[in-house]
């Protein structure tokens with residue numbers, strides 16, 4: 001079954017709705033929350049990986065949008081500015097899934113796209129601001 | 136087979152000196168033995184490239200007409216010290232921009248100057264008879280300044296802590312982001328390539344040593360601040376936790392953005408990666424023995440940054456080889472590791488310094504005064520007390 005990553009922005013009032021419950025129950029989708037920052041009464045953001053059939057996926061997205069949630073495709077790649085990168089390795093220290101690693105002698109920063117969950121921890125941690133998420 | 140400083144310098148000047156990086160020397164020694172390696176090699180180069188907050192530059196702008204005695208000074212909105220002579224200032228790397236916060240600070244101004252960019256200089260003064268001007272707003276480039284030199288009060292830490300976090304929450308520290316429940320460990324040393332780990336008891340590195348600073352030839356100016364030779368040491372005399380430090384000085388006009396890079400540590404502030412390289416003469420077998428140590432022979436202490444006190448609990452020791460393997464064990468738990476100090480850059484610095492010595496005949500300077508030795512002085516804490524109690 002196809003899997004897609006979505007980047008959801010919740011307007012302040014909608015932030016308390018149990019939308020993932022509805023995605024499962026009403027649309028037969030399997031959501032996996034990669035990142036969530038939801039505070040009642042404030043704008044929230046959630047990065048979801050959704051597995052399900054195409055029709056269900058489309059209906060699910062339509063439901064989210066009808067709830068006032070802004071749905072965008074989530075980042076699918078990271079972009080590394082090699083001019084800025086000093087190969088310090090700080091980003092590898094926060095990458096829990098192990099998508100970013102320094103190779104054997106520390107001379108090369110390797111990105112394994114399959115392992116990345118687009119949590120943005122590396123973006124925040126890089127002291128050179130050398131990493132940006134891209135689509 | 137002991138060699139003298141003069142003999143080594145003569146070999147450098149005549150182009151006959153054998154120079155290896157610390158990594159190359161360790162490999163050679165592993166193959167032919169320490170004494171043979173000591174006989175064959177004259178100089179070993181070291182390098183390190185990590186965030187070093189205690190860094191900055193002295194600048195002299197020259198006089199405007201009419202002149203100003205600058206007492207409040209900003210460079211691209213970053214405050215520089217206004218308590219020196221009329222047009223002298225010190226800009227520290229950690230000073231933050233008043234308009235851009237930690238995204239731009241003293242380190243970024245220095246990086247921009249090194250890159251040849253113009254920087255906006257603004258200064259204010261109350262005006263005096265000899266310095267009537269009260270305000271100035273202009274642009275300067277590195278080449279326009281009279282003097283511009285690094286004076287870094289504390290660089291090249293001899294070993295450093297391994298940081299973990301036992302607390303419940305994410306910590307943003309100068310050691311990077313520390314995940315809760317021992318979720319990761321960060322470390323910040325060039326290990327076997329690190330200058331002061333290759334001369335653990337400061338036999339060859341002292342005041343006046345000629346070194347590499349941010350791509351420029353420079354000097355050890357003094358012991359660094361918080362220099363602590365009394366740290367616990369292993370059987371080779373190598374400290375197991377942060378110990379000695381160097382205060383360094385070098386001409387900024389000869390430095391390069393290749394070896395100096397501004398850093399913004401989220402949740403902490405601005406700092407700068409500074410490249411430091413120190414050449415070590417292979418005077419005798421004792422020196423050669425410590426130069427031959429590898430990451431597997433050098434250990435650091437794991438400290439719990441989750442306890443926000445001066446003395447953080449130590450949770451054991453690990454070798455740099457273990458740290459570089461990607462996981463260490465702390466309190467029975469496998470913890471992923473990540474470095475903060477760039478080994479690739481440290482290697483580049485050691486190689487560049489090797490080239491200076493071999494090709495540019497960069498000679499070594501015997502220290503004018505040794506750094507404080509083990510047993511001489513330690514580090515004092517700052518106690519909070521009242522005037523009456525002192």
Ligand code: SF4
Pocket residue numbers: 078094095096097098099100115116117118119120121122123
């Ligand atoms: S976004 Fe997260 S998972 Fe992906 S590389 Fe960065 S830290 Fe690793």
Ligand code: SF4
Pocket residue numbers: 080084085086087088089090091092109125126127128129130131
């Ligand atoms: S944290 Fe930034 S500078 Fe350091 S290795 Fe990662 S991308 Fe490069």
